[in-house]
Amino acid sequence: MVAPPIAAARSLTGMAVRLMLARYLLVSLCALCADTLLFLALSDRLLPPGGAACAGYLFGILVHWALSVRFVFQDRVNGRASHAQRLSFALSALLGLGVTVGTVSLAIQAGLPAAPAKAIAVIASFTLVYLVRKHVVFSAS
Known part of the structure; x- marks a missing residue:
């Protein structure tokens, strides 16, 4: 108990x-x-x-950056965001773009229509980028 x-x-x-x-x-x-x-x-x-x-x-x-630092991760920015935070945020966006493009490409090659392929990609990219931003970009270290 x-x-x-x-x-x-x-x-x-x-x-x-x-x-x-x-x-x-x-x-x-x-x-x-x-x-x-x-x-x-x-x-x-x-x-x-x-x-x-x-x-x-x-x-x-x-x-997304402007709103994230004000409304989502405001307690993890400590006043002003560092250069490293801004850079890692941009890199996480590129990661999300890569996951989106890769997922759509693979899903279409597997025979899925574009709309479901994009929907799968959005879910995968959103999840990965959120976790990276929460645990890396805005980690509470």
Whole structure:
């Protein structure tokens, strides 16, 4: 049997993790919206689709950073983010991009249609990048 104070601490820890994940999901959704809006605005007539997609993705990374340090990992930034944190955040974004591209490519080669392949990639990339950011980029060291 678990002692009441230990059970209460585990319960609070579990709730804190769920709240952090919910905030991260909301921040990710905001960044995706910013990415998509810029992509649509630029691809209309200003840039070819590939350039617009790149610009949108980079803008989404900036939005995600700004919101993550304020609303998700604010207790782990300690006032001001370090250069190493910013760099590792950008590298985690590139990791997510690589997982997305790789997953979509492999899933399509395996015969899946594009939409389900992208959905699998989004879940895989989101999960991996969240864990890297929580335990590496914004670790509570």
